[in-house]
Amino acid sequence: MNKKTRKKALLTEGKESSVLIRMSIPMAIGILSLFFFNLADTYFVAKLGSKPLTALGFCLPLTLFLMNINLGIGTGATSIISKLIGEEKQELCLKRTIAASYLFLSVLCLAYVFTVLFFLKDIFYFLGAAEDTVVFIKAYLKPWLLGSILLTLLMLTSAILRATGDTKTPSMIMLCAGIGNACLNPLFIFGFYSIPAMGIKGAAYATVLSWGIAFIFALYLLQKKSGLLNFKSFKGATFFKDIKPVLKVGLPAALSNVLVPLSSSVLTWFLAKEGEVYVGAFGIANRLEPIALVVVIVLTASIVPFVGQNWGAGEIKRIQRGMLFSFKFVLIFEAVVALLMLISSPLICQVFTTDLPLRESLETYLYLVPISFGLQGVAMLVTSFLNAFQKPLLASLIIIIRLLLFQVPLAFIGIKYMGAPGVFLGKSIAGLLSGLVALLFYHFVIKEKLLEQNKSNQS
Template identity: 35%
Template sequence: MILGMVMMMSFGLVDTFFVSLLGTDQLAAISFTFPVTFTVISLNIGLGIGTSAIIGKLLGAGAQKDAKLHATGSLMLSVILVSALAAIGYLLIDPIFHLLNASDNLLPYIRDYMSVWYLSSVFLSLPMVGNSVLRACGDTRTPSIIMATGGALNAAMDPIFIFGVGPIPAMGIQGAAVATFVAWLFGAAWIIWLLAVRRELMVPRLLTMAEFKESARDVLRIGLPAAGANMLTPIAGAVMTALVATYGAEAVAAWGVGNRLESIASIIILALSMTLPPLISQNVGANLHERVEAAYKITLKFILVWQLVVYTLLWLLSDWIAAIFANEKEVAQLITLFLAIVPLGYGMQGVVILTNSSFNAMHMPMTALVLSIIRLFVFFVPVSYAGSLLFDIPGLFWGNVVANILMAVVSFISFKRALARQKAQSVASEEEVTL
């Protein structure tokens, strides 16, 4: 899981590095795109969660035929929904990024990048949801290989399309999007071949309308709340980007670099958020709530210690990291400041993320959604904004840390109460059976 996620996230980080060589305006432009692109990716994540849950249950029940139909329906659904979202995004590029406080001099770069990225996002949906099918079948190795190969292709092609080689002209920031498009197109072709031909995990045809409606309904029942929770993060990120933009292009550039580094720094958290839920689901189903509590607590203890180590490394290496991603002194200073403050809250953020994934595993997706709303729009945005009013950009960074601490406390207490209720219900049910 870690390998696959690292390579998935490397797309944005590698793009950011090569685009940073073009200049501060281009780096600021690609930083503005992050909350928008992650909104589309979050939809795919939610659909993947729904797909994995439905297909895993069907395979466990021995319903291979239905599992194949649902795999095909999930892929069709992802293409339809992502295409619709991408089309809307393409038509509204200027209004959306004006709302994010992108300046007029950055919009041409943003248009160049997003016009290609939106097209490529349709091909991203296939490997993301297709990989969920493979994981539901117990195969986590192949999805990692697919994403790793895609990441390597993207990294290799970035300098070719951005700066030009031989007959290939220099495309600038648009070249980063073209490289991503080619990598995702390759991944889409690979996953369809694997599922339809090599593994025979899907039907090699389009579903009838009746078949599609049934599979889409099942996937969306679980996938929509999960997608909604995931899509709240980039929405809050967009608000934060607009807030940071009031401090200038240099601040946006530094913020964008920091956000991409955060994805890599939190990779263990994200991997655990995919591996802890199956363990919790199985033990809840077996009424072994003590094991659920033990697994939850030991995971939180580990992640708090681990992320403290990560923070220390980022803080010690902050000057070196800033020098890699920034040519201008002011941008480098802001990146250094970001890395000295914001990663201190990553451990508490891990508590929040792992608690939400645990609620999903306990079949309480609406609770996870409510906690996501509280996290982002009661704590994260308001506290960060208040910090910026009081202490400018350092206050905004410290606001991130304080918000994560407050939300971690709320999440932990909520989970303990929910688990206690499930224990009580389990005991009551056992007593009824005994009587």
């Protein structure tokens, strides 16, 4: 393992809590930058009128689908690469794995793009988009899709950087990309001097250009900091062997990620039967929830390289201490968040709407759901822990249990007996129960790994 890479294999050293906090703080900046990215597009497109904004809403499922696939494969890459770095050997295998990941994800992205473009009209007519809305959808989605290969490669490069233990670089790159997108949006949408006004199409061009610049910088910094990029090491004969471990973790993670928006769609369908006001409240709540869970999200991203490197180095006890710290921190932090959301719920509702029924619906959500964020966060941590240990089916099972076994049935029962508040209550109970189930999964897997290490030490 060369010196550049070894410098980044630092997750096996130092106090576990300090390492995880050091990784998570810059990552929080990156996650918040992604929220800012989406907010900028929505804010400026809204100024074009309701039709372009509606078109942007119709595009969301297709854009989120690709992002979730990228995140899943990126999780697989982070898991395998961080383990190889922790082992401090097989550098050629490490470089071949990285090269194979770039090739596979590029081909997958292009296949998705051309499939969607071919069926574009049919997809949105099926979803119920009007003819005049489809015009705006095509104007935005065509350049977005054609440029999405840059997003795919940027997300993979960021995942590889995190696998080396560097969370600061990808976070700062995403922050700069978010700021760049916000600056380019008004120029491309409304025009500026020699730049013509492009309307909703300009929002897509601004986004793609931001991705492109960010990807070039990320690729340059990855090579400069780690020296891991070597596409000459790629061998067609070993491609399937190199990509198989990544897909073993990445594909189940990607497929389980896709369940989240699907489950949310089912709950939206339930609420629509009770009235649009509840759908509106649920929509606002879905934008608030990621912000309330941002600490959990960054910790889950930090857990994968932390577990991977320490597993590769044989430091199972260190992993156990890191996970216990993460559980305690998330439970305490999210308890405070839930209390603050409960106390400030009237103020939060006033910020988003002046409509009284909508405010009352949102307040009901804020009373019932945030109490589950702590144990829901534990479930998210255990999912990352299992992915890092290359147990993707168990990780996917936790998500399936939460969404399909608990959330959808409990929401169905809730709406039958309590109306719309029953959906919120069902979602809350599902979060609590999934956290308890996840803790059982964690207990059995960490016990198994400790026994394996003891046997290895004795022999």
